[in-house]
Amino acid sequence: MMLLENLSYVEVEAYLVEKDIVIIPIGSTEQHSPYGLIGTDFITAEAIAREVGKRLDILVAPTLTYGMSQHHMGFKGTVTLSPETMIGVIKDIVNSFLDHGFRRIVFINGHGGNIEPVKTAFTQLKYENKKGIFEIISWFLLPEVQEIERDIFEDKNGYHATPSEVSITKLLRPEAFKTKPSEKKRLTKPRNQIYYPLSREEFKQAYPDGRMESAPWLAKEKYGKLIMEEAVRVISNRIREILKMKIL
Ligand SMILES: [Zn+2]
Structure with missing residues (x-):
């Protein structure tokens, strides 16, 4: 597995001769009801991203474990970035990789609240005329993944602290x-x-125990394996497409 944190700069130089893509897992540190872990969103995104990286022989950067979680701050243990900080953090991370010659920067995301600020950061980078493909892939929004979730959990997956x-x-x-x-x-x-x-x-007030229409007690390791495998498969296909694109 090619993890940025385990490489030397010499090895990154060698990687950049062949490839210009990097995957960055991003999630959140936020309550997931009494049933789920506070690290759920970054733990899932990191595992999926690392498996994709392993299969495609692509560099995976360290995980961004904090995200935009202001709506969960009523629950102990949640940590949030403000929208403006989040936009700034994403811009700084992308700009650092661009500086070194990376041109395909793909965030694999585990948390819905991150999508808007990350996309705003991409728009800002383009406004500043930065070259490259910037993409965020949220594994839990992939239609193929949602189909499996419906098969297993029917209408009980919900939107937060999901059994998936x-x-x-x-x-x-x-x-x-x-x-x-x-x-x-x-x-x-x-x-x-x-x-x-x-x-x-x-x-x-709307969600007193932190769940959003979900039945997290239905969670099982074997479902996790199925869902993760599907997410890895679909994201790998998308990244194969990104690899074929020409940087304009
Ligand atoms: Zn979550």
């Missing part, structure tokens, strides 16, 4: 689940009855 993401973390960090509950609860209010965005207080 909890299944993947269960597969990756089984020991962390020894202290988590497993009893069934009621599903929370449907999303179409709630407006967005939400402040931390509004979120907590």
